[in-house]
Each structure stands twice: as C-alpha cells, then as structure tokens.
Amino acid sequence: MGNKEQVQLINQNGLRVDGRRLDELRPIKLEVGVLNKADGSAYIEHGRNKILAAVFGPREAHPKHIALADRAVVRCRYHMAPFSTDERKSPAPSRRELELSKVIRESLEPSIMSEYFPRSTIDLFIEVLQADAGTRCAGITAASLALADAGIPLRELVAGCAAGKIDGKVVLDLSDVEDKKGDADLPVAYMPKSNSIGLLQMDGSMTEEELKQALDMAINACRTIYEMQRDALRQKYHIERDESEREEIEEVKA
Amino acid sequence: MADVVGNKVIVMPVKGAYIPRIDDIVLGRVTDIGMSGWQVDIYAPYPAMLPASETPMHGRDSVRRDLRSIYGGGDLMIAQVIEFDRTRDPLLTTKGRGLGKVTSGRVARINNTKIPRIIGKKGSMITMLKKETGTDIIPGQNGVILVTGRNPDQELIAVEAIYMIEREAHTTGLTERVKAMILERMKGITVGQ
Numbered sequence: 001m002g003n004k005e006q007v008q009l010i011n012q013n014g015l016r017v018d019g020r021r022l023d024e025l026r027p028i029k030l031e032v033g034v035l036n037k038a039d040g041s042a043y044i045e046h047g048r049n050k051i052l053a054a055v056f057g058p059r060e061a062h063p064k065h066i067a068l069a070d071r072a073v074v075r076c077r078y079h080m081a082p083f084s085t086d087e088r089k090s091p092a093p094s095r096r097e098l099e100l101s102k103v104i105r106e107s108l109e110p111s112i113m114s115e116y117f118p119r120s121t122i123d124l125f126i127e128v129l130q131a132d133a134g135t136r137c138a139g140i141t142a143a144s145l146a147l148a149d150a151g152i153p154l155r156e157l158v159a160g161c162a163a164g165k166i167d168g169k170v171v172l173d174l175s176d177v178e179d180k181k182g183d184a185d186l187p188v189a190y191m192p193k194s195n196s197i198g199l200l201q202m203d204g205s206m207t208e209e210e211l212k213q214a215l216d217m218a219i220n221a222c223r224t225i226y227e228m229q230r231d232a233l234r235q236k237y238h239i240e241r242d243e244s245e246r247e248e249i250e251e252v253k254a
Numbered sequence: 255m256a257d258v259v260g261n262k263v264i265v266m267p268v269k270g271a272y273i274p275r276i277d278d279i280v281l282g283r284v285t286d287i288g289m290s291g292w293q294v295d296i297y298a299p300y301p302a303m304l305p306a307s308e309t310p311m312h313g314r315d316s317v318r319r320d321l322r323s324i325y326g327g328g329d330l331m332i333a334q335v336i337e338f339d340r341t342r343d344p345l346l347t348t349k350g351r352g353l354g355k356v357t358s359g360r361v362a363r364i365n366n367t368k369i370p371r372i373i374g375k376k377g378s379m380i381t382m383l384k385k386e387t388g389t390d391i392i393p394g395q396n397g398v399i400l401v402t403g404r405n406p407d408q409e410l411i412a413v414e415a416i417y418m419i420e421r422e423a424h425t426t427g428l429t430e431r432v433k434a435m436i437l438e439r440m441k442g443i444t445v446g447q
Contacts, residue, residue, distance in 0.1 A: 057271065070340075
C-alpha cells in the first residue's frame with residue numbers, strides 16, 4: 001500500500017470522515033417485496049449503497065442437465081449497474097462480479113433448505129444500483145430477505161457486514177474512501193442462530209490481534225442487521241388471528 | 255406465524271412454490287404434445303405428464319390418430335395428480351368426474367398457500383362465494399382457480415373477491431367483508447336466470 005496517497009481518515013476527536021464513531025454502522029434501510037414480477041424481492045440502502053435483490057423459484061431447472069437429484073440448484077448473479085460507480089462500469093459481468101456471485105451464493109446456500117425442492121432451481125439476482133463499499137455484504141443482507149420473501153424455507157436469515165482497518169485502527173463498516181485509502185477490509189456474512197460464518201474475505205493486511213477484533217466487531221454488527229431484517233419482514237408479513245383460529249391451533253397442539 | 259409444539263415447529267407459510275401432492279386437483283395448461291401424452295404446466299417447479307391412457311377417450315381410434323383432437327397446445331384442463339415423489343415428475347389423470355378440458359369461464363391465479371383461505375373453514379368461504387355471486391368455483395390446489403358463471407359480470411365479481419381474499423388473507427372477519435363487497439357489486443348488475 002506504499003503508493004497510496006496519505007489521507008487522514010480519523011480526526012483528533014476519534015471520528016471518521018463521515019462523522020461516525022469507530023464502531024458505528026452506516027444508516028440502513030430495508031424493504032421487502034418491492035418487485036411484483038419476482039417471486040421474492042428486497043431493497044437495501046446501506047449508507048450510500050442502493051441494492052435490489054430478486055428471487056425466482058423454486059422453478060423448473062433450465063437447462064435440464066444442471067438439475068440435481070437431491071436438492072435445488074442455487075444460482076446467483078451479482079451485477080453492478082453501469083451507473084452505480086463514479087466511472088461508467090461496463091455492463092458486461094467482470095471477473096470481480098463473477099467471483100462475488102460465487103461467494104454470495106456460497107454464503108447463502110447453507111441457509112436454504114434446498115433439499116425440499118429436488119431437481120429445481122432457485123435463481124437469485126443482486127443488482128447494485130449505487131455502490132459505496134461493502135456491496136457484497138449489503139447484497140447478502142438483501143438477498144437473504146428476498147429468499148424469505150419468496151417463501152423459500154430457510155434455516156435462518158444471513159446478515160452481512162464488513163470491518164476493516166484505517167489509520168492503523170480497527171473500524172466497522174468501511175465507506176468508499178475508507179475502503180480505497182484504508183489499510184484493510186474484512187467482509188463477513190454471519191448467521192446468528194447457528195453462530196456460523198458464511199463469508200470471510202480480507203483485502204489488505206492486519207495483525208492476528210486486529211483480525212480477531214475486526215471479526216468480533218463485524219459479527220456484532222451482523223447481529224444488529226439481523227434484527228433489522230426481522231423487523232423488515234414483520235412489517236410486511238403478520239397474521240391477525242381471531243379467537244376461533246387460536247383455539248384451532250390449540251387443538252392441533254393437543 | 256410459527257408455533258412450537260413439543261419438539262416440532264408449525265410454520266404457516268404465507269407464500270411459496272406449489273409442490274404437487276397425490277390426489278390434488280390442479281388446473282394446468284398444455285405446453286407440449288408428444289407421441290403418447292401431453293406435457294402440462296401446473297405452475298410447479300416440475301413439469302407434469304398426462305399420458306394418453308389417462309384420458310376418458312383412451313382406446314378410441316381418434317386418439318391413436320391425433321392427440322390434438324383431445325387436448326391442443328395451450329388448452330386449460332382440470333386434472334388430478336396420481337403420482338409424484340422426489341424422484342419423478344408429477345403424473346396426471348383427467349379420468350374422473352369434473353376432470354377434463356376447460357371450455358368456458360374465467361381464471362384467477364393466486365399463491366397456492368392461500369387456497370385454504372379461499373375454501374375457508376369447512377368450506378364456509380367458497381360456499382358463500384358461490385352463493386352470493388351465482389357462479390361455480392373450482393379451486394386448483396396449485397393456486398389456479400376456475401370461475402364459471404351465467405354472465406361475465408358475475409365471474410368478474412367472483413374473481414375480484416378471490417383477489418381480495420388473497421390480499422387480505424391474514425386479517426380476521428374476512429368472510430363478512432368479502433360478502434359485503436360482493437353484495438355491493440351485485441347491485442350494479444342484472445342477473446339473467
């Protein structure tokens with residue numbers, strides 16, 4: 001990182017360029033079921049990131065030979081819109097997008113009960129409308145919600161968040177400048193109920209101690225985001241039951 | 255939405271793909287015609303097959319000549335699932351009362367998880383729908399519902415009511431509100447008996 005231009009990312013009061021504390025998340029807004037044509041969808045605003053996720057399926061596998069006999073195939077496409085970045089991005093899928101599609105799919109796959117839908121496919125589309133660092137994590141957060149919105153049985157929701165190092169200090173949820181001028185970036189996808197990590201990547205360098213600290217920070221943030229995901233789902237879906245229906249449930253229980 | 259009973263969790267799905275079950279009545283559309291049967295889209299992740307031997311006309315000369323004379327491409331049919339498991343695609347039959355080609359009526363498509371709500375407790379909702387709109391309603395377990403009435407206005411009101419039930423499936427006192435809506439709409443039309 002020697003050729004990086006030196007910028008002060010943390011001021012004397014310990015605040016970052018956008019005024020956040022070291023362990024503070026950017027503001028997050030989540031919305032479920034925003035698209036009508038998809039079976040499930042979600043929209044996330046994570047700081048200045050704006051990302052749409054859509055899910056189709058489980059549906060017939062096409063082409064047929066990709067189908068698996070014992071479970072559904074999960075396919076994922078992560079894509080950045082040409083207008084999502086400062087410089088126009090070519091709409092053709094880049095090497096980076098291909099890799100992110102793969103790691104996002106692998107971070108979500110363990111949460112999907114795909115064994116209920118053998119020989120079918122579940123298609124997942126993540127479209128980045130505006131990028132501001134941490135799109136893979138925000139994409140995972142939105143995609144998991146879209147899967148739930150599609151009515152696909154999930155073991156639990158997956159939340160994503162990054163931590164990193166700037167000006168030699170471990171911080172949470174890097175923004176665009178911090179990502180570009182900082183020392184390290186550590187994106188994490190996490191499932192709180194099973195306490196498992198679905199994605200862990202690192203760019204830059206950190207000491208073992210810093211890595212542990214950053215990971216703890218990211219996991220804690222994922223727990224916060226997980227609660228936000230649950231709230232977003234509750235806002236769209238709730239069941240009003242009257243007395244007789246409650247009795248019926250009691251009967252089933254008995 | 256979820257209830258815990260001992261070591262089991264009962265989850266009420268609000269959405270989801272239609273997974274065929276044996277004996278289900280479904281509405282499907284012919285997508286392909288082969289030598290010995292039809293491929294039928296039943297709006298499930300799996301394509302269904304209707305073998306020629308499972309039509310009431312099986313054995314007659316015309317069948318051997320051309321399957322198209324029974325069900326053509328794009329034809330809508332009421333069928334029953336006779337076979338399905340994790341390893342095989344669903345198999346249909348149109349032998350039986352009430353099964354076969356659909357020649358008239360209007361179709362409403364909703365999510366299959368809402369079908370029990372359309373039928374209601376002991377059929378209360380569907381009985382009310384049929385009575386108040388004066389139509390016949392056949393709910394396919396795959397979420398496709400056929401409405402046939404004496405005139406298009408009645409059918410339209412029934413379809414509107416079905417979509418209203420899907421939209422408000424999670425609320426209580428729904429039967430009464432749907433009934434009020436139907437009565438209001440029925441005022442505007444004259445039903446020729």
